[in-house]
Amino acid sequence: MSKVYVFTEYGGPENQELTDREVPQPGPGELGVRVHAAGVNPLDWKLRSGAAGRSRTLPAALGEEAAGTVTAVGEGVEGFTVGDEVLGLVAPGAGGYAEDTLLAAESTVPKPEEISFIDGAAIPIAGSTAYAGTHQVELEPGQSLLINGAGGGVGLMAAQIGRVHKFQVIGVGSEDKRGLIKSTGATFVASGQGLADRVHQVLPDGVDLVFDLVGGQALRSAAPLAKDPSLVVSAADAGTVEELGGQVLRRTPEMIGKITGVIQYGLVDPTVLTTYPLKQAGDAVAQVEEGHTRGKVVLEIIADQG
Numbered sequence: 001m002s003k004v005y006v007f008t009e010y011g012g013p014e015n016q017e018l019t020d021r022e023v024p025q026p027g028p029g030e031l032g033v034r035v036h037a038a039g040v041n042p043l044d045w046k047l048r049s050g051a052a053g054r055s056r057t058l059p060a061a062l063g064e065e066a067a068g069t070v071t072a073v074g075e076g077v078e079g080f081t082v083g084d085e086v087l088g089l090v091a092p093g094a095g096g097y098a099e100d101t102l103l104a105a106e107s108t109v110p111k112p113e114e115i116s117f118i119d120g121a122a123i124p125i126a127g128s129t130a131y132a133g134t135h136q137v138e139l140e141p142g143q144s145l146l147i148n149g150a151g152g153g154v155g156l157m158a159a160q161i162g163r164v165h166k167f168q169v170i171g172v173g174s175e176d177k178r179g180l181i182k183s184t185g186a187t188f189v190a191s192g193q194g195l196a197d198r199v200h201q202v203l204p205d206g207v208d209l210v211f212d213l214v215g216g217q218a219l220r221s222a223a224p225l226a227k228d229p230s231l232v233v234s235a236a237d238a239g240t241v242e243e244l245g246g247q248v249l250r251r252t253p254e255m256i257g258k259i260t261g262v263i264q265y266g267l268v269d270p271t272v273l274t275t276y277p278l279k280q281a282g283d284a285v286a287q288v289e290e291g292h293t294r295g296k297v298v299l300e301i302i303a304d305q306g
């Protein structure tokens, strides 16, 4: 048997529990993986609450990204063998918060030695989203990128990608994230009322790209700072960004490999600032659900020997 953290009903965190299941066996296009570390994302609690739809069969395992060691290779999968260290997107419903899971082979890449399992677990969703949001609108060096929600898992990586490309990065977050956001090389601007005035002090002509990671009213406040409505990309709120004439984030599996290479060469740090053991998965979800995460939260499931 193998441990997995699940939700048993759609709704609040009281429906989450650690349980046992048979080790899942990979189907076509999947890899069986012994999980060393699993990323914790806002999507996880949104799936549990029903906000991201109710398509999962209950009880449903939590967690959509993981890093670990291949234990079985499904039909039709090429390029992976048992024993490979990998990172990737969890096959829908298999759960990353688990001792053993299934990864979708098309969204899985080898884990370079230079990247720990813990950092690797932050790449498939948060890393590739940071990559997508900083490349969806092509900017030249010197152009400006405003990241709304810069102190969280995606935002800190996006700010560092912006630095690599020599963009002028403005990181918007709460005052207690000032130092963290500035450590990426970004200019910190406090979130909340008066945002437009504060940004205009730095960029009087507006922003070349707004990358939104918050949505709702915070997106409505940041979007008009872009030089054109189409220069707003949101990963957090498709309905509002479309209403405002901006773009919904587009993320593809190839981006996982691209950002893995950038991280491998030390150009971007996934900035995992909090780890929990699997038995405290509920605390990890609660921290992310609270909405003011510092950096990335990861579950360390098997201690990283490397």
Ligand SMILES: NC(=O)c1ccc[n+]([C@@H]2O[C@H](COP(=O)([O-])OP(=O)(O)OC[C@H]3O[C@@H](n4cnc5c(N)ncnc54)[C@H](OP(=O)(O)O)[C@@H]3O)[C@@H](O)[C@H]2O)c1
Pocket: 041, 042, 043, 125, 126, 129, 148, 149, 150, 151, 152, 153, 154, 155, 172, 173, 174, 177, 191, 192, 213, 214, 218, 235, 236, 249, 251, 288, 291, 292, 293, 294, 295, 296
């Ligand atoms: N579409 C996709 O493929 C995709 C993939 C990954 C993530 N996402 C979405 O992208 C969003 C961010 O993900 P994440 O993993 O980075 O989340 P996260 O780690 O929880 O970080 C969110 C950050 O936003 C900040 N924030 C909250 N309210 C804010 C406001 N009004 N103004 C500025 N910053 C504010 C938070 O802290 P402070 O307020 O303290 O600064 C926090 O640092 C989530 O909605 C997630 O679901 C989408």
